[in-house]
Amino acid sequence: MKELMYWNAISEAIAEEMARDEKVFVIGENVQESPFLATKGLVQQFGPERVMDAPLSELAIAGATVGAAMAGYRPVCDLTFADFIYCAADEVLMKAAQQYFIHNGEVGVPCVFLGVAGGGFGNGPEHSRIPAAMVMHNPGLKLAMPSNPYDAKGLMKAAIRDNNPVCFFFHKKCMPMKQAIPDEEYVIPLGQAEVKRSGTDVTVVATSYMVNLALEAAKQLEGKLSVEVIDPRTLVPLDMETIVASVKKTNRVVIIDEDTECCGVAAEIAQQINEQAFDYLDAPVSRLCAANSPIAGAAMEKYVIPQLPQVIKAIETAAGI
Amino acid sequence: MKELSKQDLLHLYRSLIRTRKFDQLNVRLAAEGKLLTFYHSAHGHEAVGVGASSLARDDDYLFIHHRGHGLPYSIPRGIDPKSCVAEHMGRATGWGGGITGFHAVDKEKGVLSSAGTIGSGFVLSAGYGLAAKKNGRGQIAFCFSGDGGVQRGQFHEAMNLCAAWKLPVVFVVENNGMAWFTPNCDTTAVEHVADLAKAYQVPGEIVDGMDVLAVYRATEKAVERARKGEGPSLIECKTFRYRPHSEGRPDVSHYEPRSKEEIASWMERDPVRLFEEKLLKKKVLTAALIEEIAREADEESAAAEKFSFDSPFPDPARLPDMVYAP
Numbered sequence: 001m002k003e004l005m006y007w008n009a010i011s012e013a014i015a016e017e018m019a020r021d022e023k024v025f026v027i028g029e030n031v032q033e034s035p036f037l038a039t040k041g042l043v044q045q046f047g048p049e050r051v052m053d054a055p056l057s058e059l060a061i062a063g064a065t066v067g068a069a070m071a072g073y074r075p076v077c078d079l080t081f082a083d084f085i086y087c088a089a090d091e092v093l094m095k096a097a098q099q100y101f102i103h104n105g106e107v108g109v110p111c112v113f114l115g116v117a118g119g120g121f122g123n124g125p126e127h128s129r130i131p132a133a134m135v136m137h138n139p140g141l142k143l144a145m146p147s148n149p150y151d152a153k154g155l156m157k158a159a160i161r162d163n164n165p166v167c168f169f170f171h172k173k174c175m176p177m178k179q180a181i182p183d184e185e186y187v188i189p190l191g192q193a194e195v196k197r198s199g200t201d202v203t204v205v206a207t208s209y210m211v212n213l214a215l216e217a218a219k220q221l222e223g224k225l226s227v228e229v230i231d232p233r234t235l236v237p238l239d240m241e242t243i244v245a246s247v248k249k250t251n252r253v254v255i256i257d258e259d260t261e262c263c264g265v266a267a268e269i270a271q272q273i274n275e276q277a278f279d280y281l282d283a284p285v286s287r288l289c290a291a292n293s294p295i296a297g298a299a300m301e302k303y304v305i306p307q308l309p310q311v312i313k314a315i316e317t318a319a320g321i
Numbered sequence: 322m323k324e325l326s327k328q329d330l331l332h333l334y335r336s337l338i339r340t341r342k343f344d345q346l347n348v349r350l351a352a353e354g355k356l357l358t359f360y361h362s363a364h365g366h367e368a369v370g371v372g373a374s375s376l377a378r379d380d381d382y383l384f385i386h387h388r389g390h391g392l393p394y395s396i397p398r399g400i401d402p403k404s405c406v407a408e409h410m411g412r413a414t415g416w417g418g419g420i421t422g423f424h425a426v427d428k429e430k431g432v433l434s435s436a437g438t439i440g441s442g443f444v445l446s447a448g449y450g451l452a453a454k455k456n457g458r459g460q461i462a463f464c465f466s467g468d469g470g471v472q473r474g475q476f477h478e479a480m481n482l483c484a485a486w487k488l489p490v491v492f493v494v495e496n497n498g499m500a501w502f503t504p505n506c507d508t509t510a511v512e513h514v515a516d517l518a519k520a521y522q523v524p525g526e527i528v529d530g531m532d533v534l535a536v537y538r539a540t541e542k543a544v545e546r547a548r549k550g551e552g553p554s555l556i557e558c559k560t561f562r563y564r565p566h567s568e569g570r571p572d573v574s575h576y577e578p579r580s581k582e583e584i585a586s587w588m589e590r591d592p593v594r595l596f597e598e599k600l601l602k603k604k605v606l607t608a609a610l611i612e613e614i615a616r617e618a619d620e621e622s623a624a625a626e627k628f629s630f631d632s633p634f635p636d637p638a639r640l641p642d643m644v645y646a647p
């Protein structure tokens with residue numbers, strides 16, 4: 001066992017996959033130094049031919065990723081901020097997502113779109129998003145959002161090995177996290193939720209960094225409420241089985257997600273719970289998400305993105321207290 | 322080309338000094354953890370923004386480059402830079418009301434936005450140019466960017482559209498050879514951005530971006546052309562950033578430290594000092610005046626710091642009303 005930081009767990013996963021499969025390479029702006037560290041150190045190991053500092057051209061980078069993937073490579077495309085997926089939208093949403101379909105199921109697009117996501121830095125509307133619902137809304141894309149270093153490593157390895165385009169959003173607020181990582185290789189299959197904490201009174205389904213807030217809230221509510229926290233880890237595919245099993249046990253559920261509320265991740269999960277476990281609910285499914293607003297900058301960010309006190313309150317409300 | 326008066330020259334000099342002092346203030350506040358967002362210093366770039374935006378009328382439109390987060394483009398135009406500092410401290414007295422993080426906006430003087438996603442400036446400026454042309458009052462749009470930014474598709478789409486429709490837009494590119502950690506010589510085969518303009522039949526001129534007068538003169542020509550309805554121009558200013566891409570980040574090229582010799586050689590051509598020496602020789606400046614201008618700028622930036630600190634945070638209850646116009 002060794003301790004790894006969140007970002008280092010990601011770079012280690014990419015390094016292992018690059019060593020294992022010469023078809024894997026990294027492309028993106030500033031990936032050699034890597035401002036958010038997820039690809040740091042790779043150029044020293046694999047050279048600039050496989051860790052490519054690209055022009056400031058999101059469409060070209062994403063498009064080249066899709067093209068190379070269709071031609072047999074497994075690129076890891078770093079978009080820097082996850083927000084910049086909007087700059088690359090045509091190639092990610094229209095092409096990466098749909099080429100397998102358009103090729104009658106004969107040509108896949110195995111690649112990863114990496115982006116640092118979410119609030120925490122106060123940088124305002126264009127650098128603080130976690131565009132999860134938009135990815136979910138485009139069939140053909142998978143979506144992983146690890147909430148800790150262990151998951152980050154295992155999910156990244158699965159993402160690179162997957163035969164589909166996988167968006168991989170890692171969270172700025174998870175950057176300081178450190179965790180024990182086994183020396184042996186492991187892969188976390190896409191589509192397996194994890195019960196991060198078991199409880200009996202109320203189920204919290206939380207995503208990305210919100211998992212950590214939910215766990216902290218659950219700890220603070222100890223003695224008052226027994227809270228079960230589920231981290232889907234990937235939103236596409238979505239492990240409803242684990243969520244539904246928990247809801248059947250607790251009969252109460254709140255979904256906590258950092259993306260914008262309207263048409264969001266929580267809305268989708270809530271509807272699936274309604275369809276699959278309605279008879280088990282003692283109260284309507286509830287949700288806590290970012291407000292339906294651009295992400296405000298500086299000191300105003302915390303009024304748009306859920307914070308710990310709201311998370312605690314949302315759990316109490318869902319539990320009926 | 323009109324002769325620049327002593328007053329004009331001093332305005333340029335004062336603007337350079339104030340830009341530098343306010344940039345230094347933001348750099349220090351960033352290091353002290355007092356800015357609630359990131360900061361990209363304009364140190365080394367001052368002459369470009371100051372020289373070119375000095376030619377903007379109050380009713381022109383102006384899209385800023387991120388260096389100095391608006392300072393070099395606002396100060397010469399009489400926009401109070403304390404609102405930049407206050408915005409970065411998240412205060413309600415900031416130019417975006419303290420809700421934007423780092424974006425520069427000033428409706429009165431046509432600073433209609435700054436881009437978080439680089440590249441929007443080119444196409445939005447085409448829109449400002451379109452509006453200016455429709456207005457028929459001789460207004461123009463200024464679009465500032467870096468050399469990295471021109472690698473985005475929007476640059477090419479905007480060039481094409483502005484040239485075809487003869488839109489009154491002046492593109493000013495601050496070419497410092499770098500885009501974040503990446504030297505642009507490794508990501509483009511084109512050495513001069515001005516050559517790209519020519520491909521779209523847009524006049525492209527290369528100037529020394531460390532020479533505020535050279536920038537001013539080149540912009541003057543482009544502005545005249547745009548106001549006369551003859552269409553867009555591009556001015557490529559060769560410049561250099563003295564600091565890391567943004568505060569607190571490593572100063573590397575790819576992944577190795579930037580060359581100290583290269584930085585030192587550009588330091589010898591410090592745009593503020595070059596102009597100061599020129600004005601001293603012309604006897605526009607004296608040692609006493611230099612000292613006075615520096616002292617005033619120091620006092621102004623100290624007052625801005627205090628003003629920002631003493632300013633209240635925005636009222637979060639306003640946020641929902643900021644989403645849709647009534």
Ligand SMILES: Cc1ncc(C[n+]2csc(CCOP(=O)(O)OP(=O)(O)O)c2C)c(N)n1
Pocket residue numbers: 029056058080084087388437438439440466467468469470471495497499500501566
């Ligand atoms: C669409 C988009 N891609 C990437 C970034 C991240 N980014 C911010 S500044 C920068 C470099 C810009 O280089 P250049 O235009 O040359 O200006 P400079 O910073 O060198 O002055 C990058 C890549 C961004 N903000 N927007």
